[in-house]
Amino acid sequence: MKAILVEDKNQDLYIGDVRDPILKDGELLVKVKATAINRADILQRKGLYPPPPGASTIIGLEMSGVVEKVGGGVKGWKEGDRIHALLPGGGYAEKVVIPADMGMRIPDGLTFEEAAAIPEAFLTAYLNLIVLGNLKSGEHVLIHAGASGVGTAAIQIATEIGATSIVTAGSSEKLDRCSALGANFTVNYKEDDFSNKVHDVTKGSGVQVILDFVGASYWESNLQSIGIDGRWIFVGSLGGRELTNANLGPFLQKRINFIGSTLRSRSTPFKIELTRKFEEFSKERFKNRKLAPIIDCVYNWQDVALAHQYMAENRNIGKIVLKVE
Incomplete structure (x- = not known):
């Protein structure tokens, strides 16, 4: 072949x-x-x-x-x-x-x-938002890289379960597309500190879930953005992996759950179970276009x-x- x-x-x-x-x-x-x-x-x-x-x-x-x-x-x-x-x-x-x-x-x-x-975009988004992040209706989620494949899937899934999404991207075109997909609030990370938007939207309480593709360069702003008992799902390091003078105090003060997540290296039985759960969640939603590949x-x-x-x-x-x- x-x-x-x-x-x-x-x-x-x-x-x-x-x-x-x-x-x-x-x-x-x-x-x-x-x-x-x-x-x-x-x-x-x-x-x-x-x-x-x-x-x-x-x-x-x-x-x-x-x-x-x-x-x-x-x-x-x-x-x-x-x-x-x-x-x-x-x-x-x-x-x-x-x-x-x-x-x-x-x-x-x-x-x-x-x-x-x-498969890759939606299963990754479902794993990290629903299975690991335990995102619920009425909660706030901060989604970085909102215009990426996983980002566009995550926005749709958050919308479907009734969560409020705050989404970052790097251009007005990308932000407009995120809004069209259901993002409730958007931030151009090249122009504004997204933690300010999070503070305003949540009235200072912070988000319950962060979907983080960026890593080191967003560290401080993510710390400012996450709320008490928040679930910070770390799935990528586009902004670097190494930190200097990191303050771990907020992890105790806010009881932050920091979860590193990859999908490719997981076992076949895990992936099968994830696939079955996602297909049950999504099959009718794809048929009626409440979910759609972008x-x-x-x-x-x-x-x-x-x-x-x-x-x-x-x-x-x-x-x-x-x-x-």
């Missing part, structure tokens, strides 16, 4: 030939129609984010496609079914093998490109280098999709 590979010396991407994945009992072989770009893909390309042990070394954390073969013991799936799923790797390829229980049926009315934009652009997979560059320049609002042909 064909797959997007990384040239060792210059880290250039190219389409080459690799062996087809081997189907085992309990698995599905899927003909991939589309995949999507994630920041983890760029890191893996640079050798900074290796796949988990046993996972495909091919880049790609999600896909949509058609079931080509069904492994022994699998029930509920048949050849020709439309499917999308989270992956530990291997999405930038013509075919992929997944545990059957990891698969989600593509909701009626969604294209393969739309379906490919769902796609910035679609590239042919032959133009994957351009797609990576587009993400590296932080130009996208929502997901960047690759059409596999």
